[in-house]
Amino acid sequence: MRIRPIAESDLGELQALSRETGVGFTSLPDNREFLAAKIAAAVSAFEERVPADRRNYFFVLEDETSGHLAGCCAIEGEVGRETPFYHYRVGTLAHSSVQLDLHRTIDSLFLCSDHTGDAEVASLFLRPEYRGGDRHHERNGALLSMMRWLFMAEFRDRFPDKVLAEMRGVFDEQGRSPFWHCLGSHFFPLDFSDADRLTGLGQKSFIGELMPKYPIYTPFLSEEARDCIGRVHEQTRPALAMLKKEGLRWEGYIDIFDGGPTVEAYIDDVRSVRLSRRCRAEIDPTASGEADSRPRWLAATTGMAEFRAAWVGRGPDDAGVIRLSPDEATRLEVATGADLRILDTEEEG
Amino acid sequence: MLVVRPAVSTDLPALERLAADAVPQLTNLPAHRDRLEERIARSRQAFAAEVAFPGDEHYTFVLEDPERGEAVGTATIRAQAGARDAYYTYRQETLIHASQQLNVRREVQTLALSHEVSEASLLCAYSLEPRYRGTSAESLLRRARLMFIAQYPERFAGILAMAFPGFLDGAGESPFWNSVGRHFFMRDYQEINALAGIRSKSFIAEVMPQFPLYLPLLTPQARAAIGREHPDHEVALAEMLAEGFLRSRHVDIFDAGPVIKAERERLQSFRRAAWHPVRIRPAHALPDAEPAMVANQRLGDFCCVVARYALSPTGQLMLSPEHAERLGVEEGRAVLAAPLALPGMGEGGVEERDPGYDEGEL
Numbered sequence: 272m273r274i275r276p277i278a279e280s281d282l283g284e285l286q287a288l289s290r291e292t293g294v295g296f297t298s299l300p301d302n303r304e305f306l307a308a309k310i311a312a313a314v315s316a317f318e319e320r321v322p323a324d325r326r327n328y329f330f331v332l333e334d335e336t337s338g339h340l341a342g343c344c345a346i347e348g349e350v351g352r353e354t355p356f357y358h359y360r361v362g363t364l365a366h367s368s369v370q371l372d373l374h375r376t377i378d379s380l381f382l383c384s385d386h387t388g389d390a391e392v393a394s395l396f397l398r399p400e401y402r403g404g405d406r407h408h409e410r411n412g413a414l415l416s417m418m419r420w421l422f423m424a425e426f427r428d429r430f431p432d433k434v435l436a437e438m439r440g441v442f443d444e445q446g447r448s449p450f451w452h453c454l455g456s457h458f459f460p461l462d463f464s465d466a467d468r469l470t471g472l473g474q475k476s477f478i479g480e481l482m483p484k485y486p487i488y489t490p491f492l493s494e495e496a497r498d499c500i501g502r503v504h505e506q507t508r509p510a511l512a513m514l515k516k517e518g519l520r521w522e523g524y525i526d527i528f529d530g531g532p533t534v535e536a537y538i539d540d541v542r543s544v545r546l547s548r549r550c551r552a553e554i555d556p557t558a559s560g561e562a563d564s565r566p567r568w569l570a571a572t573t574g575m576a577e578f579r580a581a582w583v584g585r586g587p588d589d590a591g592v593i594r595l596s597p598d599e600a601t602r603l604e605v606a607t608g609a610d611l612r613i614l615d616t617e618e619e620g
Numbered sequence: 621m622l623v624v625r626p627a628v629s630t631d632l633p634a635l636e637r638l639a640a641d642a643v644p645q646l647t648n649l650p651a652h653r654d655r656l657e658e659r660i661a662r663s664r665q666a667f668a669a670e671v672a673f674p675g676d677e678h679y680t681f682v683l684e685d686p687e688r689g690e691a692v693g694t695a696t697i698r699a700q701a702g703a704r705d706a707y708y709t710y711r712q713e714t715l716i717h718a719s720q721q722l723n724v725r726r727e728v729q730t731l732a733l734s735h736e737v738s739e740a741s742l743l744c745a746y747s748l749e750p751r752y753r754g755t756s757a758e759s760l761l762r763r764a765r766l767m768f769i770a771q772y773p774e775r776f777a778g779i780l781a782m783a784f785p786g787f788l789d790g791a792g793e794s795p796f797w798n799s800v801g802r803h804f805f806m807r808d809y810q811e812i813n814a815l816a817g818i819r820s821k822s823f824i825a826e827v828m829p830q831f832p833l834y835l836p837l838l839t840p841q842a843r844a845a846i847g848r849e850h851p852d853h854e855v856a857l858a859e860m861l862a863e864g865f866l867r868s869r870h871v872d873i874f875d876a877g878p879v880i881k882a883e884r885e886r887l888q889s890f891r892r893a894a895w896h897p898v899r900i901r902p903a904h905a906l907p908d909a910e911p912a913m914v915a916n917q918r919l920g921d922f923c924c925v926v927a928r929y930a931l932s933p934t935g936q937l938m939l940s941p942e943h944a945e946r947l948g949v950e951e952g953r954a955v956l957a958a959p960l961a962l963p964g965m966g967e968g969g970v971e972e973r974d975p976g977y978d979e980g981e982l
Binding site for chain 1: 804
């Protein structure tokens with residue numbers, strides 16, 4: 272399994288993959304034209320033919336033995352530059368009066384675009400058959416998630432100060448969002464999935480046009496809706512845990528549709544950005560073909576258009592040399608002497 | 621013969637009783653002895669002061685039943701609704717949320733805190749013993765204040781406003797308060813209303829939500845209560861609408877009761893009020909005529925009664941010796957009179973009419 276930039280020839284596979292994503296996954300609509308444009312934009316981003324603040328780096332996880340796509344993920348160079356990027360900020364207002372012997376704080380939701388200009392890690396999807404369990408697929412999700420930090424560390428000058436990740440919010444058994452039901456549905460003549468789909472298609476101007484501009488006092492929301500604020504979908508918990516381990520924190524920003532949390536950090540503070548380091552590759556035919564223990568070391572190449580990332584079976588030696596098996600070298604498309612960025616994912620940060 | 625006159629200190633026990641019996645309990649007429657004593661003193665000062673323009677004067681009147689020798693009703697004019705502090709209301713506003721992309725246009729209603737009514741003169745703190753309800757005394761007490769304002773226009777604002785108690789359910793609960801204010805105060809409506817009466821209402825308003833409220837987020841019961849008067853005040857509201865007041869976009873911040881407003885020159889009682897020299901005739905010799913409010917031309921000894929609008933061919937108002945004496949006028953002195961009946965108000969009370977709507981330009 273390896274990570275590489277998406278290519279024009281991936282369109283069919285990407286569309287198949289998009290059909291497997293569900294409600295709440297806005298960035299991969301099942302729309303061939305849209306996906307083709309997305310690929311084209313990603314290709315020009317990796318080739319650095321567009322300014323850094325307009326780039327959407329879209330990666331795929333490839334099963335190089337079968338040629339199938341197992342998953343995908345993305346990094347947005349700077350959000351909110353072409354279309355507005357909205358959040359609710361959960362703020363606290365004090366309502367207090369000495370004469371009334373009253374002191375109460377009220378949570379309020381403020382519509383904002385505070386994250387304009389931040390980088391975003393997004394669109395992570397792993398096909399169910401490539402998840403967990405099977406030894407062969409172990410830590411595929413971690414590969415998709417963590418290789419982005421290596422990419423950002425390697426191309427640090429292309430990214431702004433901060434990075435964020437939007438986490439999927441809470442939905443009930445019927446797939447309804449209580450937060451949307453209580454708030455958004457009053458202002459949008461659409462159901463959640465339509466609104467979500469339009470957002471995914473990048474047609475976000477309707478949000479600014481229809482969304483309430485004044486702060487929302489949360490006591491006016493139903494209890495179910497209030498419970499959604501800053502809470503993630505059950506299936507999103509592992510992803511959130513992984514990001515938290517990297518140092519991303521919830522600072523009170525939530526999705527305006529489902530109330531899910533947005534976590535954020537200064538890129539330089541992200542654990543894997545800090546801990547990853549450059550090493551030199553050396554191909555060693557005696558190195559075992561596959562790691563025989565749980566994947567630990569993550570390796571990424573240093574070219575942008577030819578970016579590759581994969582698990583490798585061992586870490587670098589004291590001299591900063593990392594030995595690769597011939598299979599690993601083939602997967603990463605590197606020869607002896609090439610630079611690699613290596614991360615020990617179990618190192619205490 | 622019932623008369624409306626300024627409140628004096630001996631009216632205190634009656635005011636206490638009227639405040640306690642008001643339905644519902646009025647924020648601006650708290651049943652609190654010290655506050656009522658202050659109210660009378662403040663009113664005495666206002667009547668005695670030389671005033672060139674409206675300020676923080678409060679003029680409190682009582683309806684006196686001479687047969688009982690006591691006040692049986694009371695009403696107040698605040699020369700400026702928010703003279704020292706702001707007078708808070710919620711203003712109903714409409715925002716258009718439209719998206720060309722989605723081809724939709726949606727009207728979203730909000731309530732925004734407003735101080736706009738602060739400059740108006742406020743007719744308030746009305747309470748009448750139940751047994752006088754439905755009699756001409758009810759209208760007299762309510763509208764004698766207009767006769768006073770007509771005589772001393774410099775003391776009042778060009779725009780008059782009135783806030784009616786809002787809708788309460790069968791249990792005496794305000795659905796609006798329960799959906800809005802309670803979140804911020806953690807106290808029930810009656811409790812906060814009592815507090816507001818003893819302290820000032822505006823400092824409580826400072827704890828109210830300062831950002832506009834989106835109506836779709838309120839409970840249906842709360843939305844239904846917006847601009848809806850307390851059932852016991854339906855007739856009073858209808859009468860003032862017939863006077864020429866218009867419903868406004870403003871509602872009370874606690875219970876969402878309606879606030880009505882008018883340019884005073886447009887009110888029936890102003891437009892139809894006329895000065896007449898007095899001619900005194902024995903009661904039995906007075907011709908039959910429609911009832912009118914008749915007020916003397918005095919400030920501190922202001923007095924207004926209901927009498928027949930019997931005019932002589934030369935335009936003199938014929939009054940019985942009793943009325944003349946009560947008003948303190950001799951033959952030849954002028955009094956101000958205006959018909960008690962209002963167009964659109966039938967004998968039975970309320971007639972269906974379009975009350976109009978103040979679109980905010982008032």
